[in-house]
Amino acid sequence: MIPAAFDYVRAGSAAEAIDLIGQYGDEAKFLAGGHSLVPAMKLRLAQPTVLVDIGRVADLSYIREDGDQIAIGALTRHMDVENSPVLAEHVPLLAHAAGHVGDPQVRHRGTIGGSLAHADPASDLPATTLALGATYVAQGPNGTREIAAADFYHGYFTSALAPDEMLTEIRVPKMGGAGWSFQKFNRRAQDWAIVGVAAWQRGSECGVGLVNMASTPVLASSVASAVAGGASAADAAEAAAAEADPQADLNASVDYRVHLAKVLTRRALEASAG
Amino acid sequence: MDITVTINGKTHTADVEPRTLLVQFIREQAGLTGTNIGCDTSSCGACSVHIDGEAAKSCTLLAVQADGCSITTIEGMAGDDGSLHPMQQAFMENHGLQCGYCTPGMVMAATSLLAENPNPTEEEVRLGLEGNLCRCTGYHNIVQSVLACAKS
Numbered sequence: 001m002i003p004a005a006f007d008y009v010r011a012g013s014a015a016e017a018i019d020l021i022g023q024y025g026d027e028a029k030f031l032a033g034g035h036s037l038v039p040a041m042k043l044r045l046a047q048p049t050v051l052v053d054i055g056r057v058a059d060l061s062y063i064r065e066d067g068d069q070i071a072i073g074a075l076t077r078h079m080d081v082e083n084s085p086v087l088a089e090h091v092p093l094l095a096h097a098a099g100h101v102g103d104p105q106v107r108h109r110g111t112i113g114g115s116l117a118h119a120d121p122a123s124d125l126p127a128t129t130l131a132l133g134a135t136y137v138a139q140g141p142n143g144t145r146e147i148a149a150a151d152f153y154h155g156y157f158t159s160a161l162a163p164d165e166m167l168t169e170i171r172v173p174k175m176g177g178a179g180w181s182f183q184k185f186n187r188r189a190q191d192w193a194i195v196g197v198a199a200w201q202r203g204s205e206c207g208v209g210l211v212n213m214a215s216t217p218v219l220a221s222s223v224a225s226a227v228a229g230g231a232s233a234a235d236a237a238e239a240a241a242a243e244a245d246p247q248a249d250l251n252a253s254v255d256y257r258v259h260l261a262k263v264l265t266r267r268a269l270e271a272s273a274g
Numbered sequence: 275m276d277i278t279v280t281i282n283g284k285t286h287t288a289d290v291e292p293r294t295l296l297v298q299f300i301r302e303q304a305g306l307t308g309t310n311i312g313c314d315t316s317s318c319g320a321c322s323v324h325i326d327g328e329a330a331k332s333c334t335l336l337a338v339q340a341d342g343c344s345i346t347t348i349e350g351m352a353g354d355d356g357s358l359h360p361m362q363q364a365f366m367e368n369h370g371l372q373c374g375y376c377t378p379g380m381v382m383a384a385t386s387l388l389a390e391n392p393n394p395t396e397e398e399v400r401l402g403l404e405g406n407l408c409r410c411t412g413y414h415n416i417v418q419s420v421l422a423c424a425k426s
């Protein structure tokens with residue numbers, strides 16, 4: 001399968017990429033690792049007329065400490081997130097979740113920025129960064145702005161990003177030794193989660209993000225309130241689907257997804273408890 | 275667009291349409307048909323090659339994305355004298371293939387895995403080959419081949 005014809009330009013910096021996207025208009029798209037976009041183009045589900053390749057913007061591939069946060073360049077590959085000593089120490093939940101994206105070949109090419117910008121609710125990193133209270137940095141023609149993960153996802157494959165805005169950095173609070181767990185339920189190796197849960201806990205504080213439980217990744221705030229109120233893991237997990245709005249598909253009915261969300265949330269809370 | 279890629283040590287320069295997939299470039303332009311297309315939907319790993327030493331699915335990359343890169347395909351694994359790469363040898367000795375369709379991709383993924391993790395456990399081999407499907411062997415002898423290669 002071959003994508004529909006398009007023009008290809010390569011950007012050397014974020015500023016150049018934004019400039020190029022601005023010149024070509026709405027039918028142009030950024031190309032990062034291409035591991036969501038190229039499959040979609042081969043199936044002709046996406047037919048951009050111009051690709052602006054940002055895959056070589058090398059200064060946007062980094063992971064570094066910045067006060068009580070870790071800053072991650074948008075072009076950092078899943079493999080580098082998975083193996084980062086800085087993340088292993090300060091945000092192990094994110095490193096672990098990145099290690100569950102697809103397979104090694106996918107993780108060699110796909111980027112964290114591409115995964116978040118793609119805004120697929122079935123992807124692992126949107127829900128994980130949401131649970132962690134991350135902030136995304138976007139750069140556009142008029143400068144940069146910060147968008148809380150909680151405000152970023154608007155629906156299936158739609159985000160707060162304007163077409164000429166590029167995600168440049170992901171800022172994740174250090175976990176400060178919090179317990180954590182990532183539960184990904186799927187039937188086939190390398191697949192997306194049928195339902196997934198990313199959770200951390202420190203004392204009565206916790207954050208729980210759900211994968212594939214609505215048209216966006218879901219922050220399970222009711223679970224966090226129940227934990228804060230002293231509920232047991234099993235009782236708190238009963239509220240797992242309170243904020244969710246799951247759809248049925250080939251893999252699972254709505255009821256089954258709700259059931260999985262509760263079971264996986266209970267397991268995640270038990271595993272992440274002090 | 276003009277691109278230059280090195281495949282198995284040989285430089286290839288060509289004017290390609292941006293929509294040309296890397297696997298097409300390798301098979302049709304460079305004439306190296308050892309790299310197979312299985313699913314064509316990023317799932318099976320039959321098309322795996324090394325790009326700058328790391329396994330990637332060449333059906334899921336545009337040739338223009340590989341411009342300037344060094345690529346190794348299954349044809350580049352054996353020595354100049356035809357002696358098999360240790361991973362190929364291990365697949366042969368451990369009966370790690372039946373029809374052989376998945377084998378080029380398996381060998382490329384397995385060598386990339388050992389480059390990152392020279393002494394994997396059986397579990398790590400299984401997870402490391404997660405992106406490669408085999409419809410014949412049931413995987414057992416593939417995993418044994420990779421473990422044998424790591425030992426040797």
Ligand SMILES: Cc1cc2nc3c(=O)[nH]c(=O)nc-3n(C[C@H](O)[C@H](O)[C@H](O)COP(=O)(O)OP(=O)(O)OC[C@H]3O[C@@H](n4cnc5c(N)ncnc54)[C@H](O)[C@@H]3O)c2cc1C
Pocket residue numbers: 029030031032033034035036037038039074075100101102103106109110111112113114115116117118122123124125161165166167168190191192193316317334
């Ligand atoms: C076989 C396979 C299995 C997979 N399994 C999983 C899985 O289990 N879990 C999972 O979470 N994901 C999975 N993925 C998806 C994978 O995580 C992709 O790498 C990721 O979704 C996209 O990242 P990318 O860098 O490849 O982005 P691209 O495909 O290049 O881009 C994706 C979209 O985001 C836009 N974009 C990219 N970067 C930016 C940026 N910096 N700013 C603004 N817009 C941008 C592009 O224009 C495009 O619309 C899988 C993919 C494959 C092929």
Ligand code: FES
Pocket residue numbers: 310311312313314315316317318319320321322331332333334
């Ligand atoms: S042909 Fe590329 S993954 Fe199957």
Ligand code: FES
Pocket residue numbers: 370371372373374375376377407408409410411
């Ligand atoms: S040996 Fe036949 S597909 Fe693997």
